[in-house]
Amino acid sequence: MERIYLDGVSSKPIDPRVLAFAKQFLEQGYGNPSSLHSVGLEAKRVLENARTKVTKLINAESDRTIIFTSCSTEANNLAIKGTALRNIGKGKEAVASAIEHISVLNPMKELQKNGFSLRVIPVDSMGIVDCKKLDEALTKQTTVTSIMYANNEIGTIEPIREISAIVHDKGLYLHVDATAAAGHIPIDVQADGIDLLTLSSNDLYGPQGAGALYVKPGIKLQPVLLGGGQERGLRAGTENIFAIAGMGEAARIAKDEMAHETERLKEMRDKLIEEILTIEESYLTGHPTQRLPHHASFRFNHIEGESILLNMDMYNMQVSTGSACSSKTLEPSHVLLAIGLKHEEAHGSMVLTLGRSNKMEEIPTIVKAVKETVERLRRLSPLSQKGVI
Numbered sequence: 001m002e003r004i005y006l007d008g009v010s011s012k013p014i015d016p017r018v019l020a021f022a023k024q025f026l027e028q029g030y031g032n033p034s035s036l037h038s039v040g041l042e043a044k045r046v047l048e049n050a051r052t053k054v055t056k057l058i059n060a061e062s063d064r065t066i067i068f069t070s071c072s073t074e075a076n077n078l079a080i081k082g083t084a085l086r087n088i089g090k091g092k093e094a095v096a097s098a099i100e101h102i103s104v105l106n107p108m109k110e111l112q113k114n115g116f117s118l119r120v121i122p123v124d125s126m127g128i129v130d131c132k133k134l135d136e137a138l139t140k141q142t143t144v145t146s147i148m149y150a151n152n153e154i155g156t157i158e159p160i161r162e163i164s165a166i167v168h169d170k171g172l173y174l175h176v177d178a179t180a181a182a183g184h185i186p187i188d189v190q191a192d193g194i195d196l197l198t199l200s201s202n203d204l205y206g207p208q209g210a211g212a213l214y215v216k217p218g219i220k221l222q223p224v225l226l227g228g229g230q231e232r233g234l235r236a237g238t239e240n241i242f243a244i245a246g247m248g249e250a251a252r253i254a255k256d257e258m259a260h261e262t263e264r265l266k267e268m269r270d271k272l273i274e275e276i277l278t279i280e281e282s283y284l285t286g287h288p289t290q291r292l293p294h295h296a297s298f299r300f301n302h303i304e305g306e307s308i309l310l311n312m313d314m315y316n317m318q319v320s321t322g323s324a325c326s327s328k329t330l331e332p333s334h335v336l337l338a339i340g341l342k343h344e345e346a347h348g349s350m351v352l353t354l355g356r357s358n359k360m361e362e363i364p365t366i367v368k369a370v371k372e373t374v375e376r377l378r379r380l381s382p383l384s385q386k387g388v389i
């Protein structure tokens, strides 16, 4: 059976064009961009070229706004701890939506241990942040507010411009985790009113091992990693030139191809959703229209997401359930609970993400595998026999 990979939300294959571009820096990559000799200067040139490409993807003011990190998790930690600790004199309040990724929520919980209060903003049943509650939660003492651009588990795109207007009205800064959104929908940090923005290389079809934090000019951060003065002193450590060069090229390709690819994926996504929802007691999770173009997420009564994932793997189709980062815990996803699902409902989730390698002709094969999987698991399910859900 030929592989049909549908789990780009957990990890995307590196685009062959990105690999072809970046592998030269792995093969010859002994230069350290901080060295003043010619080999170091060449590495520095590669680094700055990647910075320019990332700058363009999000229409940032200048290359200086981009700080390379090792991944999104690190960028989120730098944004949250960095702003909270740098502005501790102004207050000790943090605000985040209930559906943020754990790499946002966990640094915020860490701040709580250091005397910060954390206000968690609810979302509606489709995953849209409650803007009224956000407005009420923000005070002069709020030093960090984090709302994601789009959610990785349910695909919902947040009204970021409305959110940034609320945050800026109070004279505060907004951090946005755009890991799931970047490269799929246009992001313009200036027009959107974003102060700090997290990006990941792999989510752009770049190599794993690079991420970036956009820091709007004038925003002050306290570094989390201390050492040499790399990345304007905000992220010490020798840069991963291969991964960063790849991230830059991945950003360039994503920007160039976004409009066309979005239309292609949307058409496939809508067909997939339409067909899968013909299965009895199946439901779409997340917003039906305000959602990422490649993202289709569902829940099925009477069965478990882990069994769906393993059964689909037997068809050589890789899907995810809840968040790959926390799925080992077997706890129901905090995102699905936040949109109002009961524990037993949240356990039956499946996320399909379409990517560059997928084609419309695959949709019937995917739908058939999902239908057979759901039927088989329901036949075996003690949940369905006991009428639990």
Ligand code: PMP
Residues within 6 Å of the ligand: 009, 010, 071, 072, 073, 074, 101, 103, 148, 151, 152, 177, 178, 179, 180, 200, 325
């Ligand atoms: N934020 C979001 C929205 C994510 O989906 C992920 C995981 N892909 C992360 C942050 C963390 O990414 P990483 O594990 O690559 O650091």
